[in-house]
Amino acid sequence: MKTISLTYPLPRDLQPDPCAIALGYFDGVHIGHRRVIQKAIDTAKMNGWKSAIMTFDPHPREVLGQTGYSQYLTPLADKLEQLEKMGVDLTYVMRFDIAFAAVYPEDFIAECLLPLNCRHVVVGFDYTFGYRGMGTAQTLLASSEGRYGIDIVGPVNRLGEKVSSTIIREYLHHGNVEQTRLLLGRPYKIRGVVVHGDKRGRTIGFPTANVRLSRPYLIGKNGVYGVRFNVDGQSYRGVMNVGIKPTFELEKKEKSLEVHIFDFQGDLYGKEVEVEFLFFIRDEQKFSGVDALIAQIREDVEYAKRKFAEANV
Ligand SMILES: Cc1cc2nc3c(=O)[nH]c(=O)nc-3n(C[C@H](O)[C@H](O)[C@H](O)COP(=O)(O)O)c2cc1C
Numbered sequence: 001m002k003t004i005s006l007t008y009p010l011p012r013d014l015q016p017d018p019c020a021i022a023l024g025y026f027d028g029v030h031i032g033h034r035r036v037i038q039k040a041i042d043t044a045k046m047n048g049w050k051s052a053i054m055t056f057d058p059h060p061r062e063v064l065g066q067t068g069y070s071q072y073l074t075p076l077a078d079k080l081e082q083l084e085k086m087g088v089d090l091t092y093v094m095r096f097d098i099a100f101a102a103v104y105p106e107d108f109i110a111e112c113l114l115p116l117n118c119r120h121v122v123v124g125f126d127y128t129f130g131y132r133g134m135g136t137a138q139t140l141l142a143s144s145e146g147r148y149g150i151d152i153v154g155p156v157n158r159l160g161e162k163v164s165s166t167i168i169r170e171y172l173h174h175g176n177v178e179q180t181r182l183l184l185g186r187p188y189k190i191r192g193v194v195v196h197g198d199k200r201g202r203t204i205g206f207p208t209a210n211v212r213l214s215r216p217y218l219i220g221k222n223g224v225y226g227v228r229f230n231v232d233g234q235s236y237r238g239v240m241n242v243g244i245k246p247t248f249e250l251e252k253k254e255k256s257l258e259v260h261i262f263d264f265q266g267d268l269y270g271k272e273v274e275v276e277f278l279f280f281i282r283d284e285q286k287f288s289g290v291d292a293l294i295a296q297i298r299e300d301v302e303y304a305k306r307k308f309a310e311a312n313v
């Protein structure tokens with residue numbers, strides 16, 4: 001997949017091949033997004049065009065000063081990875097800045113869309129674009145003048161609701177990672193690097209790989225999770241604590257992610273790893289002492305092993 005970064009106004013020397021393009025922010029690349037993206041891929045294939053995506057970075061809400069959008073389900077690099085996996089030929093990453101936010105919908109079509117040589121545009125039914133989000137699928141229809149075809153993809157529903165990045169974020173805030181998995185079509189996954197912790201893990205019999213996030217991921221509810229831990233091309237099962245380790249009353253109340261990996265021995269410091277959230281086990285707790293914590297971690301491990309075996313994940 002080719003990735004092209006664009007800023008508004010677009011350069012004049014673009015001479016792209018004809019394409020079918022899907023428009024959207026696509027945080028998470030969830031099953032609703034996939035329907036839109038797949039439509040562009042299929043239309044491109046049928047017509048001998050390139051399949052293309054136009055996405056934006058950073059999130060409009062981050063730029064327009066609304067809160068709550070500095071953490072993502074798929075930070076840009078993860079989004080690109082998912083799009084590539086789907087077989088998209090070309091992704092345009094449009095920088096979302098103040099100048100771009102002020103572009104009227106009709107000008108967006110004339111100045112940002114048509115220069116990309118798009119023959120077909122695919123959007124979700126509730127997609128909005130341009131200044132104050134005033135542009136809709138209807139605007140695209142009204143402005144096409146036969147220059148491009150349009151597909152408007154209807155809502156994809158799951159678990160009784162319209163699949164959306166917002167609802168997935170809410171699920172993560174409640175620790176509902178199994179529901180998240182259904183809506184994403186894959187487990188929620190973060191990437192990071194293993195860093196040094198307080199070296200306490202090994203003294204309590206449960207060494208933990210402390211994972212420092214490489215990208216701005218949304219981390220949901222504090223608590224203990226059953227996870228898959230991927231490193232060096234190998235995949236392991238394990239349990240992860242997300243939280244501030246209240247038992248130890250540490251000065252730094254920073255959120256940490258620590259994975260105890262089953263059937264693993266070795267040194268992981270400095271390694272790039274992936275953690276997939278598979279199921280929630282319990283809330284993080286403050287224990288009366290280390291012995292109570294160790295007893296509980298033993299139970300967590302037993303529970304997780306049973307659950308892994310039952311679910312075969
Ligand atoms: C499965 C699991 C569950 C944990 N649950 C808690 C908890 O509920 N409360 C808590 O204070 N710490 C909890 N911890 C964190 C331990 O306190 C932590 O792993 C230990 O302090 C080691 O820290 P270190 O890696 O910085 O040396 C848990 C750790 C694991 C692996």
Ligand SMILES: Nc1ncnc2c1ncn2[C@@H]1O[C@H](COP(=O)(O)OP(=O)(O)O)[C@@H](O)[C@H]1O
Pocket residue numbers: 194195196197198199200201202203206207208209210259260261262263264265266267268269
């Ligand atoms: N089964 C295991 N799970 C997690 N880490 C392990 C395991 N076996 C060995 N390790 C190594 O031990 C380190 C964790 O030991 P720990 O005492 O908890 O130290 P730290 O406080 O630096 O995390 C990991 O970063 C990794 O290099």
